[in-house]
Amino acid sequence: MxxxxxxxxxxxxxxxxxxxxxxxxxxxxxxxxxxxxxxxxxxxxxxxxxxxxxxxxxxxxxxxxxxxxxxxxxxxxxxxxxxxxxxxxxxxxxxxxxxxxxxxxxxxxxxxxxxxxxxxxxxxxxxxxxxxxxxxxxxxxxxxxxxxxxxxxxxxxxxxLADAADGRRLAAEALAARTDFTPYARALGRATADLHETLRRALPVTVLRAPQSAALAAAMTARLAAAAAAVPALRPYRARLGETFAAVAELGSAGRTWRAQRVHGDLHLGQTLRGSRSGRWSFVDFEGEPELPPPARRRPHPVTRDVAGMLRSFTYAAPGAPSWADRCGAAYCAGYAERSGTDPREEAALLRAYVADRAVHEVVYEAGNRPGWLGVPLGTIADLAG
Incomplete structure (x- = not known):
């Protein structure tokens, strides 16, 4: 070319x-x-x-x-x-x-x-x-x-950032040493809120109303349908996950709105760096999900999308220790609330939908690349489906 x-x-x-x-x-x-x-x-x-x-x-x-x-x-x-x-x-x-x-x-x-x-x-x-x-x-x-x-x-x-270590490595070291990672997670929540606040100032912000909420739910449902067609293990959960996505559209129809903005788009522990001397968290790799075209990566979303990605990352860091992931997730959300004034867990239906959407994406990835890890996202999906 x-x-x-x-x-x-x-x-x-x-x-x-x-x-x-x-x-x-x-x-x-x-x-x-x-x-x-x-x-x-x-x-x-x-x-x-x-x-x-x-x-x-x-x-x-x-x-x-x-x-x-x-x-x-x-x-x-x-x-x-x-x-x-x-x-x-x-x-x-x-x-x-x-x-x-x-x-x-x-x-x-x-x-x-x-x-x-x-x-x-x-x-x-x-x-x-x-x-x-x-x-x-x-x-x-x-x-x-x-x-x-x-x-x-x-x-x-x-x-x-020569003195920095990525969050995935720090989490693995904490798990191996059986040390408390929740202070790190709490500080990471505060740093994420800082990132989102700067993104709000730097780039356009919009509002998701009923039509946009319906479109968001429809896109999640379409991804679920495609994933279930590719990975049969998803099919028993399709109906209940569809209800999770439909709940977002129903809230929009009832008048609920959400602020949408540019977000990281693929946030997880591997996209974070913590300085060993400063103790400050930084963020890298704003490409978004590589399989999506750039216009889709630029689409504004509620910040809940990034929060869901990080909660899934805690689960991946400790697939055999759900209580560790829960504690870290709670500390992360608490830190986010300390800095932003809004606790992501208060948006329960939206957070649940984004977590489910992320887990569906993970199922497709693991089925095609790491079949031995397929149980990690499927376990989350089974929990979400009740």
């Missing part, structure tokens, strides 16, 4: 992959090193070629159909260069860390227009938020644009 000689020894490719009957297909980004003839290789896995990419990000401008943008970063650093190393985490992108100062996230699958993982952190930085590392530089391409002509985001450079 597109090829650019990005730097000496680095070739940038955009490749369109079409499956039979799958429409226009998906676009994937490849950065190939060419310094080792006769075969090309992953340029991001080689510290030398990865360092060349950081050097290019220091200099705004264009190379072919690629544009490099710098914002809030002087572009310089002490010494002759920063060593580059790729992160080995299982992700839908490739991340390269430069000298414990910067991290570059390069998207493997790219979509037309700006990535939510650039759009949201940029808006939060402009609004004065301090819970999300701000974008320092990025690169994009005019070879793939949305309906407004906006270029596709290819990679984003941000500060690297």
């Amino acid at each position: 597109s090829a650019t000689a990005l730097l000496p020894g680095v070739l940038h490719l955009l490749v369109r992959v079409r499956q039979p009957g799958a429409g226009s297909g998906d676009c994937y980004q490849l950065l190939l090193g060419t310094r080792r003839p006769p075969a090309a290789y992953d340029a991001l896995a080689d510290p030398r070629t990865a360092a060349l990419l950081l050097e290019r990000l220091r200099r705004p401008g264009r190379t072919g159909r690629l544009t490099f943008v710098r914002e809030g970063w002087a572009g310089g650093y002490a010494g002759t260069g920063l060593p580059a190393r790729p992160l080995a985490a299982e992700q839908s992108h490739t991340s390269v860390v430069y000298g414990d100062r910067f991290v570059l996230k390069v998207f493997r699958r790219v979509h037309p227009g700006p990535s939510p993982d650039l759009e949201v952190p940029s808006a939060l930085a402009r609004a004065g938020g301090d819970r999300v590392p701000p974008p320092l530089a990025w690169f994009e391409t005019s070879a793939l644009t949305d309906e407004r002509g906006s270029p596709a985001t290819l990679g984003v450079l941000s500060p690297y």
